[in-house]
Amino acid sequence: MSTTSATKQTKTFTVCPGCDLLLHEIQPTPGHTVVCPRCHRRLHREQPDSIRRTLAIAASGMLLFLPANFLPLMNLAVLGRRTGSSLFTASLSMFGQGQPFVGLIVLLTGFVFPLLTLSLLFWVSAGLFMGWKARWMPDFMRWYQHLSDWAMTDVYLIGVFVTIIKMNHTADIHFNTGFFCFIGLVMLTVAAQASVDKPLFWELLEGKEKGRQLQEYSVSTLARTGKEAGLVLCHTCHKTLPASLLAQQRRHHGNILCPRCGEIMHPRKQGSINRTWAFICTAIILSLPANLMPIMEVEFFGQSTTNTIMDGIIFFFQEGSYGIGLIILTASILVPLFKITGMILILLSIRYNWTSWLRHKSFMFRFIEFIGRWSMLDIFVIALLCALVQFGYISTITAAPAALYFTCVVLCTMFAAISFDLRLLWDTETTDRIPARQTINSYPTSP
Ligand SMILES: [Zn+2]
Ligand SMILES: [Zn+2]
Structure with a gap:
């Protein structure tokens, strides 16, 4: 001391x-x-020229948003019968399958939140660019930050690719304008989010x-x-x-x-540990029906078979599509498992004052935050399959009960990460172990 x-x-x-x-x-x-x-x-x-770049990219993204969602995405043909769907009707498909909650989550994360994040970003960057001093601007920026993790067009796009690979063997696939607009939209959304210089935006908003x-x-x-x-x-x-x-x-x-932003301020997030435990325990309980019950039902020439998440993965490995099988295995099984065990390890570290490996545990938590949304992949694939594979007697795919439980597991693990305050982990380290006043490290950004 x-x-x-x-x-x-x-x-x-x-x-x-x-x-x-x-x-x-x-x-x-x-x-x-x-x-x-x-x-x-x-x-x-x-970020160089952050405001102008964000404004330009967000504006282009908004122009592509409607064609990407409402123009036909692709057509599937099996034995002369054709079906097709736009992204928006695919997002709505779960409502027609007796899964209104899953339908709502797909609609929100695949359509509503992406539209909102792009619009909020557009208005904030436009306001900053024009030099407006409006009271709604900090609110819009705050909502943007809260919603950006829930706008999942990038996950949805990977879902579209998985669906294409899954159907490639059984149906003729024809890509429509909506498909190419959607690829453009995802690229613009990712670029717009990457070009936001948050500290700069907040300083200017202040x-x-x-x-x-x-x-x-x-x-x-x-x-x-x-x-x-x-x-x-x-x-x-x-x-x-x-x-x-x-x-x-x-x-x-x-x-x-x-x-500055109107958010409620606390020294630490309130009730963080209890809420995180509650979400993690709920996720563990719901993982059982999510993995053991069937997630979709396939009818092929009058014969009905049900598939669990694991059946879907085994199907890809048997077909020889190892890459896509591995992606689904990672997103649906490994990521939720990693999120749950990782969060439990961090929570136990706080409970029992395990002060070793703090930096590694922090890195793990940031990784859990980052990968959280990618578990929605399987749900998007099921929504797309339910919309596209409607060939009457030949073949029909419908959602099964595990879709609901699996969606809840993904939501619970995401809420657990949001509720958790990582500083509580660092609070376990006694102050005398922290080196004297340090300066911020500054590294050249890799080109
Ligand atoms: Zn604030
Ligand atoms: Zn730090």
């Missing part, structure tokens, strides 16, 4: 959202990625110009973390505020709202 007496130091500080380490704020150098020295989380990576004067705080020289320094970080826009100042902020039903 240090024996130096604590004095106050007035500087501009920031707090790492991943591990709560107190850091001197620096202006990022163009072409450099700023990384936390304690947990190795990426803090900032400057009304500060680039190269701003950073606000200075008085902080004890002994403080190593945001908690010790009495600084609270907003979960959404990552604004740092002294806890003493928070008391003066505007209140909403007894909660203190972030002055």
Whole structure:
């Protein structure tokens, strides 16, 4: 333990959202990625010409959105009988199969949220580009950040590819305009999200110009973390505020709202551990029916067979489509299993103060957050198959009960990751093990 007496130091500080380490704020150098020295989380990576690029890409994405969703995606032909579907009718197919909840989730993640994220991004970047100072802009940016993980057009596109490979042996496939528009839409959506420079957007939304004067705080020289320094970080826009100042902020039903983005501010996410446990336990219970019960029913010349998730995977391996079999195995079985065991390990680490491998566990959690949405792949494939494979007596595919349970498992694991506050893991490390005041690491961005 240090024996130096604590004095106050007035500087501009920031707090790492991943591990709560107190850091001197620096202006990022163009072409450099700023990384936390304690947990190795990426803090900032400057995107060149971010606002203009985001605006242009989001606008193009919105132009493609309607043709991609409403024009016919593809036609399938079996023994002279033809069926076809647009992406939107495929999204609605689950409603006609007696699976309204799964239908709603497919509709939201495949259509509503992608449209909303693109529109929100368009309006925020347009507002910043035009220099508007509207009150809705920070709200739009906040909603965009919350919804971006739930807009799953990229997962849907992989679902379309899996469906094509699955049907390739049994049907003649003809691609329509909607298919090519959809590929364009996914590329634009991914590019638009990648071009957003969130710290820059938030600074401009707050009304500060680039190269701003950073606000200075008085902080004890002994403080190593945001908690010790009495600084609270907003979960959404990552604004740092002294806890003493928070008391003066505007209140909403007894909660203190972030002055920049309007999010409720807490030193740590409230009830984080209990809520994460609850979601994980629910996911474990629901995994049983999700994997043991049939997920779809295939009728082929009057003969009906039911398939579990594992049957579908075995089908691809038997057909010799190892790549696609591996993708489905990873998305439907390995990813949920990894998410559940990973989260349990992290929760137990906090419960029993296991302070080793913190950086690795943080990396694992960030990976769990990143891969969470990819488990929806199987559900999208089933929705597409239910829409496309409707050949009457020859062959028909319908959804079976496990689709509902599997969707709930994916939602629970995603909510578990959202509810969890990773800083609680780092709180288990005693302060004297944290090295003296560190500077942010800055690495050249790889070309
Ligand atoms: Zn960190
Ligand atoms: Zn905020």
